[in-house]
Amino acid sequence: MKKIALNGLLVSLALVLAFMERFIPLDLLVPVPGVKLGLANVVTMFALFFLDVPSAIVITVLRCVLASFMFGGMTSLFYSLAGAFLALITMMVLKLGYDRIFSIVGISIGGAAAHNTGQIIMASIMMRNSAVFAYLPFLLLTGMATGIITSIVTMYLFSFYEKTIK
Amino acid sequence: MRLKIKTGDIFVAIAIVVSSVLMLLSFYKENTAEKTAVITQNGVVLRKIRLDLVTEPIDIEYGGDYPGKIVAEKDKIRFYHADCPDQVCVNTGWITRPGQIAVCLPAGVIIKIEGGHSDFDIIVK
Numbered sequence: 001m002k003k004i005a006l007n008g009l010l011v012s013l014a015l016v017l018a019f020m021e022r023f024i025p026l027d028l029l030v031p032v033p034g035v036k037l038g039l040a041n042v043v044t045m046f047a048l049f050f051l052d053v054p055s056a057i058v059i060t061v062l063r064c065v066l067a068s069f070m071f072g073g074m075t076s077l078f079y080s081l082a083g084a085f086l087a088l089i090t091m092m093v094l095k096l097g098y099d100r101i102f103s104i105v106g107i108s109i110g111g112a113a114a115h116n117t118g119q120i121i122m123a124s125i126m127m128r129n130s131a132v133f134a135y136l137p138f139l140l141l142t143g144m145a146t147g148i149i150t151s152i153v154t155m156y157l158f159s160f161y162e163k164t165i166k
Numbered sequence: 167m168r169l170k171i172k173t174g175d176i177f178v179a180i181a182i183v184v185s186s187v188l189m190l191l192s193f194y195k196e197n198t199a200e201k202t203a204v205i206t207q208n209g210v211v212l213r214k215i216r217l218d219l220v221t222e223p224i225d226i227e228y229g230g231d232y233p234g235k236i237v238a239e240k241d242k243i244r245f246y247h248a249d250c251p252d253q254v255c256v257n258t259g260w261i262t263r264p265g266q267i268a269v270c271l272p273a274g275v276i277i278k279i280e281g282g283h284s285d286f287d288i289i290v291k
């Protein structure tokens with residue numbers, strides 16, 4: 001019961017973050033579709049580290065579906081699901097080397113890069129045009145910058161959680 | 167707080183930067199005088215325009231769930247107006263060089279500039 005409540009709370013937190021970052025016009029700086037801060041990934045990371053893999057999957061899917069219904073439009077659902085799943089898998093793999101090989105920073109930027117790659121693959125499938133791959137290097141480089149920012153947020157959250165709530 | 171950067175982090179960062187630079191280099195095209203803009207919607211070519219031969223602005227309208235308008239001028243082309251929710255396509259602005267693209271994901275429309283001697287089915291003078 002407590003787990004369901006916590007998952008619900010995290011889904012709504014991810015939605016609020018995804019909604020809030022729509023007001024940060026990052027795509028004016030880098031005019032490429034899909035450029036965003038990716039704060040919702042903080043929630044995915046939290047679920048991966050303090051809950052379990054099924055919770056992380058459920059939270060990610062619900063966040064993508066609800067965000068698309070609420071403000072993204074139906075086409076964005078496929079892009080965000082492709083990106084989110086590839087990111088989730090990548091972060092699960094990188095997490096195996098957590099504390100020994102990777103810190104939160106490496107896991108976060110790896111996840112961001114996977115997210116961008118997933119989005120572009122989905123875009124090229126849906127638009128039946130490989131020209132969209134021209135955007136991938138720009139997405140990867142901005143994704144690295146935003147991945148570092150979200151990893152700092154994640155580290156603050158983790159230390160706060162470990163000190164106060166856990 | 168564990169703000170310790172590990173070796174793997176640097177490895178991931180280098181991998182991302184190197185692959186980005188390699189992709190940028192492979193997508194880079196020489197600027198040619200002859201430029202053809204190819205407009206496709208969901209894999210179907212709507213129109214090809216020789217941008218270097220454009221003298222007066224040309225409007226290209228497209229339909230679908232999120233219709234919009236593309237404007238071509240001499241040596242440049244852009245999304246002028248779009249009904250899509252994100253407006254990223256319009257914010258992209260003018261594209262001018264071979265290899266550049268402008269994309270409207272919701273509408274499924276891609277403008278791509280091709281250089282050199284490509285075949286085209288419409289010549290606009």
